[in-house]
Amino acid sequence: MRPDGWHLTEDVDEFLARAGDFLRSRPALHTTPLTVIEGMRMSGAGARGAEAPVFGRLEQGGEVRAIVYRKPLGRLHLTPVVTRDQADLLAARLAELDRLLPGVVGDHDAATTFAEAWQRRTGAEPVLSVPLHLYRLGTLTPPEPFPEGRVRVAGEEDLEHVMLWCREFAATVGEVVPEAWADTRFADRHFSFWETPDGTPASMAAVTSVIGGQVRVDPVYTRAHLRGRGYAGALTAEVSRAALAAGAKEVVLYTDPANPTSNALYQRIGYVPVTDFAVYDFSYAA
Missing domain, CATH: 3.40.630.30 (Gcn5-related N-acetyltransferase (GNAT))
Structure with missing residues (x-):
């Protein structure tokens, strides 16, 4: 069993092998990562260094509980639910990689929690630029x-x-x-x-x-x-x-x-x- 915590990679296939089932388990809520990550897989996004994509999953008890991803030089995207402690750990891992994130996108609570963690870690001030409603067809x-x-x-x-x-x-x-x-x-x-x-x-x-x-x-x-x-x-x-x-x-x-x-x-x-x-x-x- 893999240790609990955030596992980061630049390999989209490795990421999907572990996190694909989690993404497909709630297709409406995970609509954006499902489509964007598949597009990255199909296009072979393979830059390295500061421009490399980042894929991450939070594992607890052998189960994936949340994921994050970032297109080269883009905002970080994350899925719910992320606690303050989990956000702090993720911010620390990303800061270790020397990634200067331009922003974060996610459900309101998760995005806000990470934005606050990133501010504590880096001093960057989060500015809410776009609020969104997500709807599903009934x-x-x-x-x-x-x-x-x-x-x-x-x-x-x-x-x-x-x-x-x-x-x-x-x-x-x-x-x-x-x-x-x-x-x-x-x-x-x-x-x-x-x-x-x-x-x-x-x-x-x-x-x-x-x-x-x-x-x-x-x-x-x-x-x-x-x-x-x-x-x-x-x-x-x-x-x-x-x-x-x-x-x-x-x-x-x-x-x-x-x-x-x-x-x-x-x-x-x-x-x-x-x-x-x-x-x-x-x-x-x-």
Whole structure:
């Protein structure tokens, strides 16, 4: 039996061999690590030194209780539940590796607990930059009435349109995306449009691939002058239905708590709250 505590590695296959079952045990809650780590595995993220990825698992009594991971130079991501003592131990291990973390992402309590531990260890001040709600689909309830038009799966000929709208979406939420499309978090998504009867795209939504039994709807975007006409709700309902038909057991999405319109919309079509997430950025003294 391995000793209790945090076990860190740069080897994604080694990590998944021990932590894969834990991640798949709660697919809705672990939606982001399931999709991101699989993407890292497929891309062969293999940098070394300060730019190397980090994967970690907390083991107690031979069982994995929590995991962390970090893409090269990115924020640390962790799963619940992490106590103060566990966070302190993790902060100490990461500080020993001389990793200057730009921030941390996780469910609100776990992220806050680690942010405080990292501040005690390094003096970095945590700044809450993005709060999030996580929803999972309960009973799908398509909106009534449906807007005129239909859903259409995007093809290769739509790539420029998809890229343009993804960058517009990112700008609206204050997200910085890499210049190269292949380096963005959107590049591996499956996109669909809601088209008006004359064939004009009115709204766009994407889903991740089915991994660990879950699919995440992300992003959903409608240009400002076309909002309020039911396009986003109808499209989200249709891509959610398609995800279930493709074998997903859980369909999830994140929302901005400060946007009451989108939160109400997703609840009307059957999404129910799971938990709150938080993104902290770390500010270091000069």
